[in-house]
Amino acid sequence: MIEIPKQVKGLIFDLDGTIANTMQNHFLSWREAILPHGIDFNAELFKSLTGKPREATIIRLNEMFGTNMDPIAVGKVKGETFKKMVNQTKEISVVADVVRKYHTVLPMSIGTGSTKNGAKTTLEVIGMNHFFDIVITANDIQNPKPHPETFLKCADLMGINPKECIVFEDGILGMQAAKEAGMLVVDVNDYFKMEFTV
Structure with a gap:
């Protein structure tokens, strides 16, 4: 204890x-949302961003990788994917x-x-x-x-x-x-x- x-x-x-x-499910749903944008969203990257709200995470990834992801649209994909796993x-x-x-x-x-x-x-x-x-x-x-x-x-x-x-x-x-x-x-x-x- x-x-x-x-x-x-x-x-x-x-x-x-x-x-x-929930972290494994968050990790997998972030991967699902981010991989189409050409970023290898691996465990190390995930750990470094843990605790940031959804849109702030996407803005930070855009800064890090020079991408132009729409925080709201990509965040929606992440949220919907996570929702499917939440009951586990x-x-x-x-x-x-x-x-x-x-x-x-x-x-x-x-x-x-x-x-x-x-x-x-x-x-x-x-x-x-x-x-x-x-x-x-x-x-x-x-x-x-x-x-x-x-x-x-x-x-x-x-x-x-x-x-x-x-x-x-x-x-x-x-x-x-x-x-x-x-x-x-x-x-x-x-x-x-x-x-x-x-």
Whole structure:
């Protein structure tokens, strides 16, 4: 079981790759959307962009590869492909167990780069939607991770000082955001090994 330090008064969880094992499905649906544009969307590239909202990811890929993909059209392909796979999503037990243990003990929230609908569906599929009243998504913020806005908003709504919050994250950008917010971070990769297969 992941131990929570004594000084922590609030728990913040990323969703994809942290509570929900959605990353393989995200990876495959990104590949489906991006490969027609001549980019080899491999696991390393995927990991470097994890945590960015859909359209921001496509804009970044355009900058990196000199492509001219339409963020809305390509994002739609990605979203529709992912939707077909969403019902296969399983929880990541090592983190889900923390959620169950601290439910009603400490305030908890979700801070995700996912859309409001995407987050709602994922939480329903893994049966964890009733644990969270506060879910901050890409629709609720101006500045995505690695900017700390997502997590600062979670702390604010929980009424907890950011320095007394701990963030559970699997993505590099999310971990940067948590540190930037002055929060403690649990790197979920230390407890759960994510595999990406084509």
